[in-house]
Amino acid sequence: VMVADAAPADRQGTAFGVLGLVNGAALILAGVMAGGLWDFLGPSATFGAAAALALIGVLATVVLPLGRHSRPQ
Numbered sequence: 001v002m003v004a005d006a007a008p009a010d011r012q013g014t015a016f017g018v019l020g021l022v023n024g025a026a027l028i029l030a031g032v033m034a035g036g037l038w039d040f041l042g043p044s045a046t047f048g049a050a051a052a053l054a055l056i057g058v059l060a061t062v063v064l065p066l067g068r069h070s071r072p073q
Contacts, residue, residue, distance in 0.1 A: 007015035037046040
């Protein structure tokens with residue numbers, strides 16, 4: 001919904017395509033990084049890094065102020 005709201009009506013298809021491209025690239029990068037951690041440091045490092053990143057995400061959600069799309073109207 002945020003992509004549709006942010007993009008002009010004649011560019012919404014392109015906006016969703018770019019969103020898919022960026023998501024796909026991020027997933028490939030995350031997979032390569034996780035595979036590298038697993039190969040070089042083992043499974044415990046991979047799961048530890050995932051837990052640390054999840055904790056950072058939770059803390060960022062709690063600490064950062066709400067954006068304009070998140071506030072109730």
